[in-house]
Amino acid sequence: QVQLVESGGGLVQAGVSLRLSCAASGRTLSIYTMAWFRQAPGKERDFVAACTWSGTTYYADSVKGRFTISRDNTKNTVYLQVNSLKPEDTAVYYCAADLDYRVYGFSIPNNYAYWGQGTQVTVSK
Numbered sequence: 001q002v003q004l005v006e007s008g009g010g011l012v013q014a015g016v017s018l019r020l021s022c023a024a025s026g027r028t029l030s031i032y033t034m035a036w037f038r039q040a041p042g043k044e045r046d047f048v049a050a051c052t053w054s055g056t057t058y059y060a061d062s063v064k065g066r067f068t069i070s071r072d073n074t075k076n077t078v079y080l081q082v083n084s085l086k087p088e089d090t091a092v093y094y095c096a097a098d099l100d101y102r103v104y105g106f107s108i109p110n111n112y113a114y115w116g117q118g119t120q121v122t123v124s125k
Contacts, residue, residue, distance in 0.1 A: 002026045002114040004095045009119030014087055020080040022095030022116055033098040033106060034071055034078040038091035038121075045094065047107035051078060058106045085123045092118040 008020040024031060035050035049069035050058045057069050068081040078095060096112035105111050 002028065002031060002097050002099070004097060004114055004116035006093065006095045006116045006119040009093060009121045011122045011124065012085060013124050014085060016085055017081065017083045018085065018121065020082065020093055020095075020119060020121075022078045022080075024076040024078075024097060027099070028076040030099045031076075031097045032101050033112075035096045035098070035106060035112060036069060036078075036080045037094045037096060037109060038089075039094065039118075040088075040091040043091075045109055046091075047109070048093070049080060050106040060107070082121070085121075087123045087125055090121060090123050092120050094118045 003025045004022055006020060006022045008018060012018060033050050033052050036048040037045045038048050039045040047060050048063055049067055051069045051071040059067065066083050069078065071078045095116040097114040098112045
């Protein structure tokens with residue numbers, strides 16, 4: 001089992017930056033990919049970014065250049081640096097963990113067996 005706990009969300013004005021964190025516990029040595037998804041009210045859960053054990057990263061087109069995912073395997077933590085926030089970034093941000101080795105499918109929620117409870121990010125104009 002893997003437990004994930006997100007932190008770092010909040011209510012911010014447009015243009016500012018935040019750093020979200022997700023701390024993993026349990027079978028952390030078995031985690032291959034850690035990722036961030038987000039879900040806005042009334043919408044589906046969307047892929048944001050993923051980072052494999054080796055540090056390979058993947059991003060949704062909508063966040064490329066503004067968001068950066070990083071991973072500290074010594075702390076079992078994945079981060080999401082979110083810059084130049086926009087009102088449309090408002091959502092609950094979820095951390096996810098995949099124990100399986102894969103070379104594709106990082107954006108598919110069903111490929112992740114473990115999820116955190118989410119952290120709310122609200123961006124005002």
